Amino acid sequence: MTIDPDLDLVRQAQAGDLEAFDQVIRRHQSTVSALLFRFAPSRADLEDLVQETFVKAWHALATWRAEKPFLHWLKRIAVRCGLDHYRRRKTSPLALALGPDDEGRNPVDSLPSDDLPKDPERDALGEAAFLLSHLPPEDRALLTLLHLEQMPLAEIAEHFGWSRVNAKVRAFRARQRLKTILIRHGYTPF
Amino acid sequence: MAIPPSDPRSWRDLVARARQASAPPDLDVRPAILAELSQAAPLPDARSSGILEELFVLCGNRWMQTALTCLALVATVCCWRGLAELDELAVYYAVYP
Numbered sequence: 001m002t003i004d005p006d007l008d009l010v011r012q013a014q015a016g017d018l019e020a021f022d023q024v025i026r027r028h029q030s031t032v033s034a035l036l037f038r039f040a041p042s043r044a045d046l047e048d049l050v051q052e053t054f055v056k057a058w059h060a061l062a063t064w065r066a067e068k069p070f071l072h073w074l075k076r077i078a079v080r081c082g083l084d085h086y087r088r089r090k091t092s093p094l095a096l097a098l099g100p101d102d103e104g105r106n107p108v109d110s111l112p113s114d115d116l117p118k119d120p121e122r123d124a125l126g127e128a129a130f131l132l133s134h135l136p137p138e139d140r141a142l143l144t145l146l147h148l149e150q151m152p153l154a155e156i157a158e159h160f161g162w163s164r165v166n167a168k169v170r171a172f173r174a175r176q177r178l179k180t181i182l183i184r185h186g187y188t189p190f
Numbered sequence: 191m192a193i194p195p196s197d198p199r200s201w202r203d204l205v206a207r208a209r210q211a212s213a214p215p216d217l218d219v220r221p222a223i224l225a226e227l228s229q230a231a232p233l234p235d236a237r238s239s240g241i242l243e244e245l246f247v248l249c250g251n252r253w254m255q256t257a258l259t260c261l262a263l264v265a266t267v268c269c270w271r272g273l274a275e276l277d278e279l280a281v282y283y284a285v286y287p
Binding site for chain 1: 200201202205208209210211212213214215217218219220223224226227228243
């Protein structure tokens with residue numbers, strides 16, 4: 001059994017050492033940001049989500065047991081924050097009613113964006129996020145992790161507290177729903 | 191490595207391009223987190239995992255939830271049968287007072 005590299009720092013943080021927790025944040029901030037970037041491509045939302053994840057982690061530190069790696073536990077909190085973000089931020093009915101314009105761009109793109117510079121990859125992420133936003137929050141989170149993060153289904157199931165069979169069934173149904181959306185928006189499905 | 195967009199309206203290609211996008215490298219929310227934690231939040235107490243908390247964690251386990259569900263079902267059936275027995279006894283005493 002390998003020793004968790006975060007064990008000492010987390011133990012100190014569990015005892016209330018905020019400086020130790022700062023070290024933990026420093027160590028895992030980029031991993032958490034990379035994961036949550038799939039859920040929130042806008043910088044402001046991403047910052048909020050990363051902050052929310054670490055604050056929740058701090059408050060729940062006492063419940064962490066060393067049986068599982070700390071990073072795994074932290075990612076679980078991050079994924080749940082991402083799902084909550086989807087639940088809070090459903091696509092506006094107006095955007096759904098309008099659908100894509102003549103050039104196939106979604107109306108969300110025309111809204112004032114944040115201060116991030118435009119690049120094709122980020123545009124692609126925004127477009128994918130828009131298409132996924134037509135799904136219910138759970139399906140959206142599932143496919144975000146599966147397609148954009150390429151997370152194994154078993155890990156997704158663990159993060160959401162689903163059985164593997166349940167996750168497979170959910171993934172199948174979510175893909176079916178996404179297929180309909182993609183066809184409606186002129187995309188070739190998978 | 192850039193993926194050539196063979197079909198611009200293909201979900202597969204869109205997702206492949208989207209995966210290339212990376213989070214802003216200069217993102218640092220540590221000051222905000224630490225400010226929030228040091229201002230309002232009480233420090234977590236690792237040693238305060240009392241029985242209530244342990245019970246709470248235990249109730250989160252799937253096997254525990256299944257066991258509790260089974261127990262509730264058995265209790266319901268027992269109550270149902272008990273009521274039927276009482277009903278029968280009531281009929282008995284009504285017929286043979």
